[in-house]
Amino acid sequence: MADKQAKLTVAGSEHELPVLQGSCGPDVVDIRKLYGKTGMFTYDPGYKATASCESALTYIDGEEGVLLHRGYPIGQLAENSSFMEVAYLLLNGELPKSDELDTFTHTITRHTMLHEQLIQFYRGFRRDAHPMAIMCGVVGALSAFYHDSTDISDPEHRKISSHRLIAKMPTIAAMAFKYSVGQPFLYPDNSLSYTANFLRMTFGVPAESYEVHPAVERALDRIFILHADHEQNASTSTVRLAGSSGANPFACIAAGIACLWGPAHGGANEAALNMLREIGTPDRIPHYIERAKDKNDPFRLMGFGHRVYKNYDPRAAVMQKTVREVFDALNVTDPVFEVALQLEEMALQDDYFAEKKLFPNVDFYSGVILSAIGFPTTMFTALFALARTVGWVAQWNEMISDPGQVIGRPRQLYVGPTERDYLPLDKR
Numbered sequence: 059m060a061d062k063q064a065k066l067t068v069a070g071s072e073h074e075l076p077v078l079q080g081s082c083g084p085d086v087v088d089i090r091k092l093y094g095k096t097g098m099f100t101y102d103p104g105y106k107a108t109a110s111c112e113s114a115l116t117y118i119d120g121e122e123g124v125l126l127h128r129g130y131p132i133g134q135l136a137e138n139s140s141f142m143e144v145a146y147l148l149l150n151g152e153l154p155k156s157d158e159l160d161t162f163t164h165t166i167t168r169h170t171m172l173h174e175q176l177i178q179f180y181r182g183f184r185r186d187a188h189p190m191a192i193m194c195g196v197v198g199a200l201s202a203f204y205h206d207s208t209d210i211s212d213p214e215h216r217k218i219s220s221h222r223l224i225a226k227m228p229t230i231a232a233m234a235f236k237y238s239v240g241q242p243f244l245y246p247d248n249s250l251s252y253t254a255n256f257l258r259m260t261f262g263v264p265a266e267s268y269e270v271h272p273a274v275e276r277a278l279d280r281i282f283i284l285h286a287d288h289e290q291n292a293s294t295s296t297v298r299l300a301g302s303s304g305a306n307p308f309a310c311i312a313a314g315i316a317c318l319w320g321p322a323h324g325g326a327n328e329a330a331l332n333m334l335r336e337i338g339t340p341d342r343i344p345h346y347i348e349r350a351k352d353k354n355d356p357f358r359l360m361g362f363g364h365r366v367y368k369n370y371d372p373r374a375a376v377m378q379k380t381v382r383e384v385f386d387a388l389n390v391t392d393p394v395f396e397v398a399l400q401l402e403e404m405a406l407q408d409d410y411f412a413e414k415k416l417f418p419n420v421d422f423y424s425g426v427i428l429s430a431i432g433f434p435t436t437m438f439t440a441l442f443a444l445a446r447t448v449g450w451v452a453q454w455n456e457m458i459s460d461p462g463q464v465i466g467r468p469r470q471l472y473v474g475p476t477e478r479d480y481l482p483l484d485k486r
């Protein structure tokens with residue numbers, strides 16, 4: 059709704075633009091008629107000040123470090139909920155009653171198997187292929203197998219393809235890991251929870267039974283919750299843009315996986331642990347902090363800084379607490395945790411990071427936990443993609459079911475040559 063107006067004066071003419079208000083967060087200036095009124099575009103590379111859509115899924119207050127999913131604070135969900143329950147919440151808007159959660163979980167569980175022919179896709183990859191390369195390929199290939207659920211105008215098709223994507227990501231990710239280590243694939247075990255099933259498919263072998271450690275299952279389920287959705291981040295915006303053309307959901311999620319892989323986005327968890335290992339010992343931290351501050355050095359503190367959070371990422375706080383829980387449960391430790399704690403402390407005391415409001419983000423501690431559980435760093439972003447599929451699917455559904463939805467097509471500020479005539483070769 060617009061009961062306020064913004065005034066814009068262009069070339070001596072004054073124009074009024076509606077100001078729209080959400081339920082919380084910044085108001086927006088509705089510029090949909092700006093070009094028609096002024097012949098001008100807005101200019102916002104990286105969309106730092108641009109709202110691309112209306113959404114009711116996730117609210118972030120970057121200044122205060124607040125993250126809500128359908129109004130529920132991430133700290134409360136991480137403490138009290140489960141990944142399946144958060145998935146239901148994001149998809150349906152309300153926390154499920156007991157029977158609703160049971161039905162949803164049962165439905166997801168019964169979609170965890172892959173088409174047997176899809177499994178052949180793995181044979182085509184090199185054994186040392188990065189799991190994210192495999193995830194991009196195999197998830198995109200799902201659209202070659204599920205023609206019965208790609209009519210996006212049919213709510214039932216949207217529902218079953220959403221369930222299939224959420225259900226099959228753990229199987230696809232676990233198989234990517236198994237393929238990389240030359241071990242046989244394990245099929246899903248429907249008697250296990252979503253997260254326990256994934257742990258067994260990843261670390262179990264056919265030669266013996268695999269017991270899931272309850273504390274590890276709880277920690278990983280909480281990590282999935284922390285990664286489920288995050289407003290209009292780069293990969294979610296990629297999914298929305300791909301979906302706006304009417305592409306099938308499997309292709310849209312494959313596009314999201316490709317975008318998430320980047321080290322500035324979901325690839326930062328792998329890069330952050332590699333950085334902590336490269337630093338190695340606390341005495342080397344000052345050198346790396348100086349490098350991160352040096353404009354001539356491309357090195358950045360991975361897992362630090364955020365486009366929206368100019369305060370502590372609330373997910374990082376939960377992640378740090380979870381490190382201690384997993385270390386205690388497994389009776390392990392890792393010197394990189396001490397490096398991470400001291401690096402955070404030194405950076406937050408440094409004017410450079412304070413002035414630029416750079417804090418640890420969700421990726422800073424996650425790798426320490428995943429490594430303690432036994433995942434190789436190459437699997438970290440695949441786990442991020444596994445969890446974020448819930449958010450991508452929920453955001454895609456919200457976009458597709460919006461009657462006002464149109465194909466996304468940004469414009470540009472053109473700085474190339476103006477019109478000129480072709481020069482024959484002998485005249486150049």
Ligand code: SDX
Nearest residue numbers: 288291322323324326350358359360361362363364365414
């Ligand atoms: C995720 O959008 C989301 O919600 C993403 C995510 C999600 O859940 O989907 O939260 C997941 O992607 C978390 C972010 C993971 N990426 C990293 O940890 C990589 C390291 N961080 C940076 O690359 C950076 O902080 C970004 C990309 C995350 C944010 O960059 P911005 O908002 O574009 O900010 P910027 O690059 O303009 O930086 C502002 C200033 C710059 O200095 P000046 O040009 O103003 O002098 O801060 C500096 C930057 O050089 N800076 C850093 C830094 N991050 C920013 N300096 C050192 N180390 C860093 N990590």
